[in-house]
Amino acid sequence: MNTETESSPETYVLAEQIKVDVLTGLSASPKYMHSKYFYDTKGDELFRQIMQIPEYYLTDCEMEIFKDRCMDMLNTLSAFPNGFDLIELGAGDAIKSSELLKCLVHNDINFTYYPIDISGNVIQLLHDELPKRIPGIDLQGIQAEYFEGLKEVVSRSDRPKIILLLGANIGNMPPDEALEFCTLLREQLLEGDLLLIGFDLKKDPWVIFNAYNDQQGVTEQFNLNLLTRINRELAADFNLQNFRHYESYDPTNGAGKSYLFSKTNQTVTVAGEEILFEENECIFMETSHKYSLKEVDHFALKSGFEPVMHLMDSKKWFTDVIWKAV
Ligand code: AVI
Numbered sequence: 001m002n003t004e005t006e007s008s009p010e011t012y013v014l015a016e017q018i019k020v021d022v023l024t025g026l027s028a029s030p031k032y033m034h035s036k037y038f039y040d041t042k043g044d045e046l047f048r049q050i051m052q053i054p055e056y057y058l059t060d061c062e063m064e065i066f067k068d069r070c071m072d073m074l075n076t077l078s079a080f081p082n083g084f085d086l087i088e089l090g091a092g093d094a095i096k097s098s099e100l101l102k103c104l105v106h107n108d109i110n111f112t113y114y115p116i117d118i119s120g121n122v123i124q125l126l127h128d129e130l131p132k133r134i135p136g137i138d139l140q141g142i143q144a145e146y147f148e149g150l151k152e153v154v155s156r157s158d159r160p161k162i163i164l165l166l167g168a169n170i171g172n173m174p175p176d177e178a179l180e181f182c183t184l185l186r187e188q189l190l191e192g193d194l195l196l197i198g199f200d201l202k203k204d205p206w207v208i209f210n211a212y213n214d215q216q217g218v219t220e221q222f223n224l225n226l227l228t229r230i231n232r233e234l235a236a237d238f239n240l241q242n243f244r245h246y247e248s249y250d251p252t253n254g255a256g257k258s259y260l261f262s263k264t265n266q267t268v269t270v271a272g273e274e275i276l277f278e279e280n281e282c283i284f285m286e287t288s289h290k291y292s293l294k295e296v297d298h299f300a301l302k303s304g305f306e307p308v309m310h311l312m313d314s315k316k317w318f319t320d321v322i323w324k325a326v
Helices: 011-027 041-052 058-068 070-077 095-106 120-133 146-156 175-187 205-211 218-233 293-302
Strands: 084-089 111-117 161-165 194-200 243-250 255-262 266-270 273-277 282-287 305-312 318-325
Touching (some): 011 266, 041 218, 058 095, 058 318, 070 194, 070 318, 084 095, 175 293, 205 243, 218 282, 293 305, 293 318
Antiparallel strands (some): 194 318, 243 255, 305 318
């Protein structure tokens, strides 16, 4: 995921949008940021590092599901004899989905893979690399926001659709927004189309807390990097030494929340506006929401889907679920 402003044709629009979003968030009480802005080039790299740290279990768990359960996925996903479109929202490096793609190609399943990503670099890389890793794959990458990309695929083809949304990205929306997102997704689909979506599950609260509060401090750097981005792109003067990361996890409702707090009373200038911080005042940076399996099923039903299958890793910490549009 990369929402960089530097080289894309939408540079001006994105630059204006980030300015409005950042100033709105920093003028609010309590202050907040949009976590989608974490992913500039450095943010992408820090997130890749997060995926390697021992405490961040999510990637390994989902990778295990994709390595071990591809045949189960295949049996459900290949229910369309005349072929289908496999659309991955926020495809990134497609490492996990590659396991499924290989399995589909090796089993001669008739499908076209449409990775959608906001980053043109990501799409170019997939076009360069995937056909080498998976010879014979029918690939049509689309650089776009999720819904814009999905509409583009719908306009190109009327085959049944299977949507992939992996990596617990849905957890970065608060539950009411996530429900609205799934409902909007459903509206773009026809009855019988499928959605394969990853949810991080509620578990030992310390395991979750530690995943977002790692010993090496990479998560802290990941959060602070957004201040560096704002310094660069919005002519701001955040002093990173004056902020610290704080993580909270509430096991009663599954809400994981990341904050940066101000270590001192200070004034920061952002795009010409003066923003005052009191000592210990927090900026709410990101939500990483965790669900129970029951909540996940409930989510499916409320947004117009029917749960078809739960796939879980051996520790039962993460689930990829398959939902059918009804
Ligand atoms: C991208 N997303 C699913 C990550 C998560 O687990 O919420 C982002 C992240 N933030 C801190 N660590 C990882």
